[in-house]
Amino acid sequence: MKGKSILTLKGVCKNFGGLMAVDHLDMEVLSGQVCGLIGPNGAGKTTVFNLITGVHRCLSGTIRLEEKEITREKPYRITRSGVARTFQTIRLFSNLSTLEQVLVGQNFLPKSGAGTAAAGALGTGLRLRDEAEELLKLLGLWESRDQRPNTLPYGSQRKVEIARALATRPKLLLLDEPVAGMNMRETRDLLAMISKIRDLGVTILIIDHDMKFVMGICSTLFVLNFGRKIAEGTPDQIRRDEQVLEAYLGKED
C-alpha cells in the first residue's frame, strides 16, 4: 500500500484578486503517510485545503486523488470519492447530537457491504448505525453521544469533527490545525488518536503551527510561504533547511 501516491497537486494556482494565495504548488502525498503542511500565517495552507476539497476553484493546475482527477469536481463529489476534512474554527452542526453528526457523515454510504479503508478495519458488513457507534467508541466520544456540540468541551468538539469526517470513510483525511487551542493533555490525546486513525489505513494531511506536534507525528513535511512551496522533506531535513529558518525567523543581518 505504501509508495502509491494518493494525492497529487501539479502546478496549482489560486488568486484572490491580485494576490496569489497559492502559486504553482506541486505536492505528492503517499498512501498511508501522515504528512504536515506548515508555514507562517497567511502562507496559503487553508487555501490548499479549500482547493483540494473543492470549496475554491483552482485558477490553473490539476489535483488528483489516486488516479482520479478532482480539480473541478463539486465538494460533495470530492467527499464521496474519499476526501474528508476538519475546520480551523470548529464547525459542527449546532442542532445535532454527537451521534447524529456522525450519522450525517454517512449519508451517501451504501447500506451494507464492504467500504474503504476505515470500514474495512472496523469490520465490513456492519450496519451503518453500528459503524457510527464504533467510531464514537474509538474516539472516546461514546459517553457524549447524545450531547449537542455547545455542551461539549473544546477538545471533545474537535474529536467530534474528526469522527464526523471519518464517518464518510475517507482515504485521505485533512486536519486543519487540530491541536489549536488544546492543552497539553488534549494534544497528547489527539496524537495517539491520529496514530490510531493512520493504523486504520487512512492517509492524513495536517496543517498546524505547533512545531513540536507536527515534527513528532509527520513523516513528510511541506513548507509554504507566500503561496509557494519553499521546502519538502522529513522533519530532520526541514529543521535544518535555511529557507525555512529564514521564513520563520527572518534573515540574518
Add this chain to the structure above:
Amino acid sequence: MSSYHLDLFSALGINILLALSVYSPMATGQLSLGNAGFMAIGAYVSAMLTVHLHMPLFPALVIGGILAGTIGVLVGFPALRLKGVFLAMATLGFSEIVRNYFMNFLETWTGGAYGFRGIGDTPISIVWIWAWVFFFIMFFYVLSRSRLGLMMIATHDDDTVSELMGINIVRLKVGAFGLGAFIAGLAGGLYAHYYLYIEPEFFNVWQSIYMVLFVIMGGMLTFWGGVLGAGIFTILPEFTRILHDWRGAFFGVVIIVLMIARPAGIVTREILRLDFWIPQRGSRT
C-alpha cells in the same frame, strides 16, 4: 358538529398544511415569504379544472399541487443563490407576481380582481382536508426519523459543511422548496373548494407572513412546531373574543412574549426527546 366548529376545524386543517409548506424549506435553512403565491396557483388551477373542465376533485387538487410544486422547483434553483432576508424578499416578489397575474389575466376564466365565484355548489367535506393533514403529518414523522431528516437539519445549520460531508445540497434544498410549494398548492386547492370563492387579494403578503409565523412561533426545527403554531393561531383567536378591540394587540403581545421566552419556538427537539431510530433498510440517504 355545528357549522361554526366545522369552519374552525377546516381552517385549522388548511393552516396546518400551510405551516408544513413553510416548514419544509425552512428545515433546510430557506425562509420563504412567497408561499401564498404557491397557494394561489394551487387554488386557481384546481378551481379552473373542476369548474371549467368538470374534472373530479382529487385529480384537480393533485394537478394544482404538482403545478405549484414544479414552479416551486423552478423558483428554488435561483433561490439557492440567496440566503436569509434576501431569499425572503425574492420569494415575496414572486408571490406578488402570481397575485398580480391572477388579478389582471385569465379574467374570463377566474373573474380577475372581482373574484372567482361559484366553485362548486357545496363545500367539500372536512374529511378531504384532514385526510391530507394526516397524510403529511405521517410523512413528516417518518422523515424526521430518517437520515434524510438529519441531513436537512445539518443543511439548515451549515450548508457549506453539509456539502463537504457529501450531501448534494442543491438537490436537498430545491427538493424541500418544491415540496413546500406542492403542499401550499394543495392547501390552496382545498381552500378554494371549501370556501367556494377565491380572490387574488386573499393570497397577499399577509397570508405568507401568517404561515411563517405559525412555524417560527411553534418551532422551526421539528414539524410539530408548525402544527402547534397553526393550532394556536387558529384556535386562540376564538377564545379571545372577550377582548373585543384589544384582540389584535393581545396577539402582538403573545408574539413578542413568545419570541423572548422561547426564541427557538415552543416545540424544540429537546422537548420531544426524539430517540432517533434509523431504519436499517428503506431509509433514504
